[in-house]
Amino acid sequence: MDRLEYNDMVLEHFKNPRNAGTLEEADAIGQVGNPVCGDMMEISINVKDDRIEDIRFRTFGCASAIATTSMLTEVVKGMRLEDAEKVTWDDVMKSLGGLPKIKVHCSLLAVDGLKAALYYYYKKVGVDRPDLKPKDEDEDHHHDVEVNIQDSPLV
Template identity: 50%
Template sequence: MMDAWDDYSEKVMDHYENPRNVGIVEKANGTGVVGNPACGDVMKLTIRVENDIIVDAKFKTFGCGAAIATSSMVTEMVKGKSLADALEISNRGVMEALGGLPKVKRHCSVLAEEALKAAIADYEKNRRDISPAA
């Protein structure tokens, strides 16, 4: 018998069932909130950056199984990465790391990429705001 689970790879289901890094990073210095409840998904990504390295990342997501799994995967992928390397992460990369997504769910991986970019932009903005102008 088939059910909704059959649409997803084992890796997606693992990240849906056992999501990594759920929550809010303590002393986060970058936050990205993207999506829209009216569209059925909202992701909040918080990061802690030290010396241009993302030392911690956590997420909270309202969304479908694919949205939760991509959120979880992106937090795993960015931890330990430099900001420059983190910005290289694309929705395609997140999707590939999850062993692919059903066609109608591919837009969910865009959410994770956008949340990451928004969190990094927020960090950059916070840094600019607190450091004196050169």
């Protein structure tokens, strides 16, 4: 195992995840990933005055996946929707102080989960945002992930 490669911040978020769980009456829920690949994320949001008023997450995945989703919820909670949708996995990874090289892929889905939640929120209020639409579940996201790993300046 590569426990030692996780920094303290990642371990802290894994051990004490922020905003874990579900919202009783969520305005929108985004779910991405696939248990087959070993990672699945769900982001629930409540929106008020164009801001993410409250947020919860649930993750099926490794420590890195859990820590990343936890950090993402902290980063975007209270944020204006237009800013939240611009948050990248790179931002989240930087907030976490980096991830072990082989774990970078686990952080990608968290941001996709948020985008999916935003997509469904906009849809609910009558705005079509195809750019935020979650990828088809059948689509193999591994290929993209590989490319991102190679390009990552943080690893």
